Amino acid sequence: MLIIRPLAENDLDDLYEMAASAGNGLTTLPPDRTLLKTKIDKAQATFNGQCPPDAGLYLFALEDTEQKRCAGISGIQARVGLDEVFYNYRLSITVSDSRELNVHVRTPTLYLTNDMTDATEIGSLLLADSHRGGGNGLLLSRSRFLFLDEFREHFSDKIFAEMRGVSDEQGQSPFWDALGRRFFDMEFVEADRLSARGNKSFIAELMPRFPIYLSLLPESATEVIGKVHKNTEPALNMLQAEGFNFNGLVDIFDGGPVVEAFLHNIRTIRQSILRPVRRVDRPLLSNLPAGERVMVSNRSFEDFRVGTLPRAAIRDEEVQMPGPIMEALGVAEGDQVRIAPLKEALF
Numbered sequence: 001m002l003i004i005r006p007l008a009e010n011d012l013d014d015l016y017e018m019a020a021s022a023g024n025g026l027t028t029l030p031p032d033r034t035l036l037k038t039k040i041d042k043a044q045a046t047f048n049g050q051c052p053p054d055a056g057l058y059l060f061a062l063e064d065t066e067q068k069r070c071a072g073i074s075g076i077q078a079r080v081g082l083d084e085v086f087y088n089y090r091l092s093i094t095v096s097d098s099r100e101l102n103v104h105v106r107t108p109t110l111y112l113t114n115d116m117t118d119a120t121e122i123g124s125l126l127l128a129d130s131h132r133g134g135g136n137g138l139l140l141s142r143s144r145f146l147f148l149d150e151f152r153e154h155f156s157d158k159i160f161a162e163m164r165g166v167s168d169e170q171g172q173s174p175f176w177d178a179l180g181r182r183f184f185d186m187e188f189v190e191a192d193r194l195s196a197r198g199n200k201s202f203i204a205e206l207m208p209r210f211p212i213y214l215s216l217l218p219e220s221a222t223e224v225i226g227k228v229h230k231n232t233e234p235a236l237n238m239l240q241a242e243g244f245n246f247n248g249l250v251d252i253f254d255g256g257p258v259v260e261a262f263l264h265n266i267r268t269i270r271q272s273i274l275r276p277v278r279r280v281d282r283p284l285l286s287n288l289p290a291g292e293r294v295m296v297s298n299r300s301f302e303d304f305r306v307g308t309l310p311r312a313a314i315r316d317e318e319v320q321m322p323g324p325i326m327e328a329l330g331v332a333e334g335d336q337v338r339i340a341p342l343k344e345a346l347f
Contacts, residue, residue, distance in 0.1 A: 004143040004306035007059035014070035028124045053154040071131040072140045075124035081117030088249040110212040120156040135290030143306040145268040146297040164232040165256025166224040175255035178221030225255040272340040275319040290343040298329045305329045
């Protein structure tokens with residue numbers, strides 16, 4: 001059985017193994033045990049109410065209860081830019097015009113911005129190779145929206161995700177090589193590592209404040225602006241299906257796109273419903289296609305859980321739930337649970 005739950009301290013080894021296999025460019029989850037342990041501690045403090053919920057870090061594990069391991073992770077940063085300045089480039093147009101010469105020039109331009117300050121970021125999405133397919137990525141990604149829906153007061157109305165940009169197997173980023181490296185005098189991998197460790201002050205100190213005209217950059221750099229890494233395409237497709245769209249911002253390191261949506265417009269949130277639980281004494285169907293399953297959350301903050309059920313378990317007045325899934329979710333008969341589609345619309 002696969003269950004979404006808060007990330008725990010004993011997930012560190014599994015998390016490190018997944019991070020090490022992810023390669024360069026996954027800034028929020030570098031293969032650094034100390035940093036990963038710090039993130040787990042921050043997430044646990046958030047769920048335990050030891051820090052303000054609207055300044056918290058929410059990290060969720062995909063637990064394989066049979067293998068007793070963490071097979072995936074996803075996260076929510078309640079607000080960005082509060083402790084450290086949050087930077088992006090905005091892709092815009094600079095217009096130059098001369099009536100005397102009858103010249104009208106439109107030049108794509110990048111401007112350094114802090115436009116996403118105070119917005120809610122979803123990220124840190126990583127799934128073990130052993131658990132790819134079968135709707136597991138959908139569960140890992142979309143279960144976060146059930147949490148956002150349940151505890152809206154802690155989050156911004158604007159939800160966004162920075163998507164991993166284009167880089168090669170050696171970790172070389174065409175965008176970084178053409179722009180960032182000229183000002184930072186370091187390899188992309190090193191800049192990415194420093195950013196992941198929270199050492200972001202160098203961005204403010206060294207990044208040029210003036211506009212960057214794309215016509216001055218090589219084609220190898222301009223053609224990847226707003227494009228995602230090939231391994232990130234499934235995640236982008238999932239978010240687009242939820243209603244996320246490119247907002248004109250790109251990452252300052254690799255040029256990857258930023259996509260955003262308003263919380264109330266996210267598909268999973270719009271289609272979620274509440275139903276009371278009724279226990280049934282029949283086995284839990286497994287290996288159903290994603291389109292024939294729904295997500296079910298226990299609506300708890302500190303002990304948040306999400307599992308899946310067959311669509312046929314949903315009734316007009318209740319949701320029928322076998323004992324094992326009730327136990328895994330920590331719910332009792334009569335409790336209200338939140339239900340949302342895993343892939344297809346509920347009705």
